Amino acid sequence: MIRVLVADDQALVRAGVRMLLQAAGDMEVVGEAEDGAEAVRLAERHLPDVILMDLRMPRVDGLEAIKRVLAARPGIRIVVLTTFAEDADVYAALRAGAVGFLVKDDEPERMVDAVRRAATGEPLLAPSVLRRVVERFLSAEEQAAAPPPAGLTERELEVLALVGTGLSNAEIADELHVGVTTVKTHIGAAMDKLGLRNRIQAAVVAHRTGLVDASFRPVRRPRPPS
């Protein structure tokens, strides 16, 4: 069972999400928060796998709540619930460590699927959406290409590049002819070394350091002399 916490000031949304997730069968809503402060409190109490978090909430807003939750519990995956994908706040939330976002008028199937993916650490964003997100990130931050991340093994760099293209773990495993568990291990190691919270940040790093080119293809790097 995937344990989900819903934080939204609107009862309509909370009821909707609860209904939807219960119908899915493999997940349950362990708590409902009406504002950011309550979300932080309930996250501590219930230690959910996934939090669905609205950004516009009274008192403590979603962005602040995301920061507080992740500071205390970095393992919790937070998915932003938003009315419009284009909001600047969405990007701020992704930067703060949210693993992805859902638009409230998305298809219900997609919402259920997104919670599942978030729980397993799969990429939440389709490559096309990831592209937009990365572009927003890169235009917001310095455009200058940073040197390739240091301290990563060749395999980890390779996996990081593929994360940057938007592939899922299974697809990466296919590409590299290794098992999904191996891929997860590599990604986890790379993100640990780089101090990253989620795949979006990893994808952004892959882009900014030139592991992925502008058309989202991994860049073949010459192997360093051993």
Add this chain to the structure above:
Amino acid sequence: MRWRGLPLDVLLAASGVGLDLLTTAHAGDTEYLPAEMNIPMALLVGLPMGFVRRRPVPVTLYLAGFLILTDQLGSFTANTAQMLVCVALGAAAYRSGWRAVAVAAAATTAATAVNLVDPGSALTTNGLVYSVFLPAFPVLLGAYLRSSAGRLEERDVTPDALLAAGGVAITVLSTWTSWDSGSQPVWMVGLLAVVGGLSLGVARRLPGLVFLAQGVLLVVTDTYLNDAVTTCVILTLIAIGVFAMRVDSWAWTVVAYFAGCVLTAIAVVGPDTEITGLRVGTLMTLVATPIAIGRYLGMRQAAAAAERLRSEESARAAVAQVRADQLAERERIARDVHDIVAHHVGAMVLRASAARFTAPDGPVAEALADIRETGHQVLQDLRDLLDLMRDPERQPDLLANPSDVVRESAERMAAAGLVVDLDLDPATDQAPLIARASAARIVQEGLTNVLKHAGPGTRVRVTVAPSEQGLSVQIRNGRPPSVVERLPSSGRGLAGMRERVRTLGGTLSAGPDGEGGWLLAASLPSRSAA
């Protein structure tokens, strides 16, 4: 801005008197007047100049009469009167109503004609032309200054043209009588008239150089062409005036003043001239006059320019402020729409989605699906609307209801002569805002094209209706009623429409409908391709 101050009037009167004293300095007894009358005559001709600013028309009439009188008496003061009457006429044109100016100009023209035609010589065409043109210049100059004295533009060449023409006129007029009798050939005098006079045309732009040139000309004339010395003094004084107006430096103005004094002295002091205090004073006052006038005009111009700059600046600031207010207001509305409306609609859609997801198939599920679909549509429209409102380039009228735009456009074209038959399906209101707005633009553009190419009287049928894809727009016009005179067309309208439709992922076609008419058809998808 009115000229104030008695000193200026006194200065004008003194200058008038001084001018006459200078021109008649060498004159001895004439047929009717003894040499002792020089000073009274100078006072008679010069003193009225003190009133020229307040009563320019009477002064002009007086001087015209005086000109005729002195001409009949054979007095040299006639030359002075001829110059001063032109000045007075210019002042009249600057200050008075056009009827009074017409009277003054007529009097001046008559007096000038009498003056130019010497007793015994026939009235030539040249003489007539000069007597008409000579007064015309001050009238033009005065009228020009009246219309735009405060805003002389740097790029405006009218004052330059007037200066040049005035310079030539002065030169020709003042040397007129000696063209045949002088010590130098006529072409030389003509050359002086052209060069000396024309050079004033560039005096505003090259004040120093022109002043220098006039000085050189004066010295040369003093040596070789004695008849034209007075003319050169006048040109030099004008050049000094322009110099003082254009050069914004007191130091250089003082230099110009003393140079002017020296030059004038060179011109008027002959080997046997007795130098008296009065004469020196007169000369210095004479040279000071153009400087004072030039300086005054220069300051006035600078003040006007500064004022203009200030008002332009404040107008710009006001426009920018209004624009900023508008944008801020729009942003505020956009935020409200976003935070309040969209937020709630989003929640409703999510709720309906979840309910539909769990409900068994049936009428309830259908109803929920409908609610979800509509809510989804509303959110899309809101997103478009917010984009519109947040785009600072967007004109506010684009926020008008597209259906109104279509109706208005049809009405306007009907008023322009087209026979418009509008079929606007009410169901189009369900189409996305962006599609409806585009349809409205296409109708506007299409009807304009029909009017341009087929002309008034043409029958047009406009159809806007929902289609399978989204929205369909058709503008079909019949055969033009007559061979029309085609209005100019940039050809950009159709290209612009095509581009707009293409961006939305739709199609647009235009061509003959096979029945002598023309059909423009566009299909707009309900969802944008982006």
